[in-house]
Amino acid sequence: MGALVGLGVGIGLMLVWSAFALPRPTRDRGARRTSDLLIRAGLAEVSASGFVLLCVACAAAAGLVVQVVSRTAPVAVVFALAAGYLPLAVVAGRARQRQRELAEVWPEAVDNLASAVRAGMSLPDALAALGTRGPEPLQPAFDQFALDYQVTGRFGECLDRLKDRLADPVGDRVVEGLRIAREVGGGELGRLLRNLSGYLRDEARTRSELESRQSWTVNGARLAVAAPWLVLLMMSFQPEVIQRYGSTTGVFVLGFGAATCLVAYRLMVRFGRLPVERRILS
Numbered sequence: 640m641g642a643l644v645g646l647g648v649g650i651g652l653m654l655v656w657s658a659f660a661l662p663r664p665t666r667d668r669g670a671r672r673t674s675d676l677l678i679r680a681g682l683a684e685v686s687a688s689g690f691v692l693l694c695v696a697c698a699a700a701a702g703l704v705v706q707v708v709s710r711t712a713p714v715a716v717v718f719a720l721a722a723g724y725l726p727l728a729v730v731a732g733r734a735r736q737r738q739r740e741l742a743e744v745w746p747e748a749v750d751n752l753a754s755a756v757r758a759g760m761s762l763p764d765a766l767a768a769l770g771t772r773g774p775e776p777l778q779p780a781f782d783q784f785a786l787d788y789q790v791t792g793r794f795g796e797c798l799d800r801l802k803d804r805l806a807d808p809v810g811d812r813v814v815e816g817l818r819i820a821r822e823v824g825g826g827e828l829g830r831l832l833r834n835l836s837g838y839l840r841d842e843a844r845t846r847s848e849l850e851s852r853q854s855w856t857v858n859g860a861r862l863a864v865a866a867p868w869l870v871l872l873m874m875s876f877q878p879e880v881i882q883r884y885g886s887t888t889g890v891f892v893l894g895f896g897a898a899t900c901l902v903a904y905r906l907m908v909r910f911g912r913l914p915v916e917r918r919i920l921s
Contacts, residue, residue: 673687673690674686677690678803678804679734679738679806679807680733690726694723695723697722697723697725698719698720700722701719702719703715705719709881709882710878711882711884711885713884713889713890714875717868717871720897737776738807738808739847740776741776741777741805741807742809742839742846743847744774744776745809745810746837746839748769748773748774748777748813749832749839750836751765751768752769752832753829755768756829756832762820762821766785766801767781767789769781770782770784777805780804780805784797784798784800784804787800798814812835816835857907859907860907860908861904863903864903864904867896
């Protein structure tokens with residue numbers, strides 16, 4: 640009995656010591672955010688560290704080239720920062736484009752699900768069938784769902800993996816609706832899918848009309864921000880002119896101009912772009 644009590648006390652003391660002495664695992668929010676962005680852009684095979692290295696390589700290459708041409712370090716630093724941000728801007732734009740594409744094809748996918756359920760197919764089989772006869776942008780994700788369900792037979796876990804592959808707010812709503820319909824049961828699944836299809840189609844049409852009307856604001860913001868830096872890049876081929884930015888006053892002008900362009904661009908984009916739907920069910 641004494642040995643058992645001693646063992647329990649020893650384990651308790653060890654747990655208390657480990658809570659204070661051992662390092663706690665920290666979650667890198669930046670890496671998680673980068674990984675989510677890559678998944679939304681359809682680049683799940685690219686790691687967050689590899690993407691960061693790409694940004695660093697672009698920044699170093701652009702800075703070196705501009706430094707050789709202009710021989711002015713502040714100008715090279717400005718263009719190095721812009722080049723380092725360029726891959727992030729491209730991936731973010733691709734993620735937004737992919738989200739718009741998926742929003743357009745989701746109504747067709749839900750219609751196919753409703754038809755399959757009406758024909759007597761089970762819900763897992765109907766989802767698996769979208770891997771072959773569903774909309775092309777969604778086929779790889781549903782094809783992998785079919786493989787997962789064939790291997791595990793666990794519908795809930797396969798839906799969770801499907802959500803991770805899609806990384807789409809509309810997909811989250813569809814998947815959670817199907818999960819509830821599967822758990823609750825009943826004969827209202829067909830009506831639910833038809834109503835969901837109509838709602839998604841109306842939402843996509845409305846958002847497309849608003850984006851087409853407000854796209855000129857975003858394009859104007861990009862042009863207004865890029866124009867002075869393109870002029871500065873052209874001036875880099877004139878060493879006697881561009882070297883003036885190597886002075887203290889020149890550095891202040893570059894810094895003030897960069898800050899002003901950044902703030903103005905963010906404000907114009909915020910005013911002109913529609914709110915981005917977030918994944919609240921992920």
